[in-house]
Amino acid sequence: MNNFVYNIPTDIRFGREQIKCLPEELGKLGKKVLLVYGGGSIKRSGLYDKIKELLKDFEMFELSGIEPNPKLSSVEKGSEICKKEGIEVILAVGGGSVIDASKHIAASACYEGKPWDLVLDRSLVKKALPIAVVLTICATGSEMNSGAVISNEKTHEKLEINTPLLYPKLSICDPTYLYTLPAKQTAAGSVDILSHVMEQYFQPNDEAYITDVLSEAVMKTVIKYAKKAMDEPENYEARSNLMWASTIGLNHLLTVGKGGAWSVHPIEHVVSAYYDITHGVGLAIITPAWMTYVLSEHTAPRFARMAKEVFGVNESDDMSAARLAIEKVKEFNGSLGLPAHLSDVGITDEKFDEMASEAVRTSGLSTRAYVKLDKEDVKKIFLLCR
Numbered sequence: 001m002n003n004f005v006y007n008i009p010t011d012i013r014f015g016r017e018q019i020k021c022l023p024e025e026l027g028k029l030g031k032k033v034l035l036v037y038g039g040g041s042i043k044r045s046g047l048y049d050k051i052k053e054l055l056k057d058f059e060m061f062e063l064s065g066i067e068p069n070p071k072l073s074s075v076e077k078g079s080e081i082c083k084k085e086g087i088e089v090i091l092a093v094g095g096g097s098v099i100d101a102s103k104h105i106a107a108s109a110c111y112e113g114k115p116w117d118l119v120l121d122r123s124l125v126k127k128a129l130p131i132a133v134v135l136t137i138c139a140t141g142s143e144m145n146s147g148a149v150i151s152n153e154k155t156h157e158k159l160e161i162n163t164p165l166l167y168p169k170l171s172i173c174d175p176t177y178l179y180t181l182p183a184k185q186t187a188a189g190s191v192d193i194l195s196h197v198m199e200q201y202f203q204p205n206d207e208a209y210i211t212d213v214l215s216e217a218v219m220k221t222v223i224k225y226a227k228k229a230m231d232e233p234e235n236y237e238a239r240s241n242l243m244w245a246s247t248i249g250l251n252h253l254l255t256v257g258k259g260g261a262w263s264v265h266p267i268e269h270v271v272s273a274y275y276d277i278t279h280g281v282g283l284a285i286i287t288p289a290w291m292t293y294v295l296s297e298h299t300a301p302r303f304a305r306m307a308k309e310v311f312g313v314n315e316s317d318d319m320s321a322a323r324l325a326i327e328k329v330k331e332f333n334g335s336l337g338l339p340a341h342l343s344d345v346g347i348t349d350e351k352f353d354e355m356a357s358e359a360v361r362t363s364g365l366s367t368r369a370y371v372k373l374d375k376e377d378v379k380k381i382f383l384l385c386r
């Protein structure tokens with residue numbers, strides 16, 4: 001196993017009605033609060049009113065309208081409010097988009113230059129406001145990690161800022177808040193969780209057995225419960241298992257001892273930067289194409305292991321088992337009603353060349369990925385996704 005440091009300062013409060021701790025726990029972080037949320041789901045579900053009532057003794061400011069694939073302009077707005085009003089703590093109520101925007105706002109509020117500088121050079125982040133989270137969609141793991149993915153609408157860049165200063169201090173994860181999720185978001189979120197685990201599972205280091213076994217457990221959990229949560233939105237067992245899977249899926253537990261660069265995410269991030277599609281939908285389309293492209297004698301044993309351990313495939317020949325793993329992933333995505341082709345979401349081959357260059361330029365694809373990919377490889381993967 002590779003050396004690692006595992007030090008996560010996020011206080012997780014998981015389960016029904018955990019929100020009751022909010023006044024006390026948030027009070028430890030500050031009294032002047034910027035409440036950040038998205039396009040209105042928290043108003044429709046009643047969560048907004050509940051939070052306002054719980055925090056009636058706090059001084060509250062608001063930033064609403066954070067868009068899926070959060071935009072730099074929203075971060076700029078939030079950062080201005082924080083500076084002008086002397087905000088002490090940010091409360092993000094929503095999913096990855098709201099949390100990521102909040103993280104970037106938290107860092108920008110403590111920086112004199114432009115917020116985008118911090119994305120281009122994370123060493124400029126010296127300080128950040130504390131962040132608390134109330135999670136309403138399980139997918140990204142942003143509730144317990146230090147990453148934030150922001151889209152610059154002017155340059156078509158969708159990049160990650162990642163520094164330990166951005167770990168949320170508190171995350172309230174109540175599975176009943178997932179009950180109002182549209183089926184499409186449950187599906188996209190589930191594929192995102194699966195993809196996070198796969199990114200960490202498919203890495204050159206093959207010695208972190210314990211990490212791989214934990215990964216298999218999380219993948220099995222997603223496969224067992226994703227469809228159930230769509231069919232029975234108020235099934236607490238399904239929602240709670242998926243919610244914890246999303247947190248574990250990307251709180252670095254499944255990367256310890258392994259490391260390396262990711263493969264499918266950098267490709268998807270470019271697609272959602274150019275076409276603003278849902279992140280999990282992009283992953284559903286690209287993952288089987290990536291698997292197909294990188295399958296070789298060298299990678300077959302690891303794909304075969306996934307087929308056996310996660311999907312219960314009983315096949316002794318590694319290459320045959322590996323091919324079945326690809327079919328199983330396609331089947332899983334299809335069972336959730338997700339599209340299989342870029343053309344299904346209105347994307348043609350017009351920008352494949354440009355997007356392939358961007359994916360390689362902005363990631364470790366060509367230097368540190370499981371199978372190193374250059375621009376032509378990524379373009380071929382796009383062609384497989386048509």
Ligand code: NZQ
Pocket residue numbers: 037038039040041042045066067068069070094095096097098100136137138139140141142145147148149177178179180181182185189192250265279
């Ligand atoms: O905006 P509202 O009205 O709240 O609606 C949201 C949004 O339209 C809706 N929603 C959320 N909770 C709901 C709900 N609707 C009904 N009931 C609820 N309880 O769902 C839609 C999607 O929300 P979003 O926050 O965009 O979803 P997700 O959590 O999947 O976040 C996606 C973003 O996170 C980035 C993605 O690239 C994308 O920008 N990622 C962040 C990562 C990280 N920070 O570690 C890693 C990921 O790989 C990913 O890249």
Ligand code: ZN
Pocket residue numbers: 140192195196265279
């Ligand atoms: Zn993701």
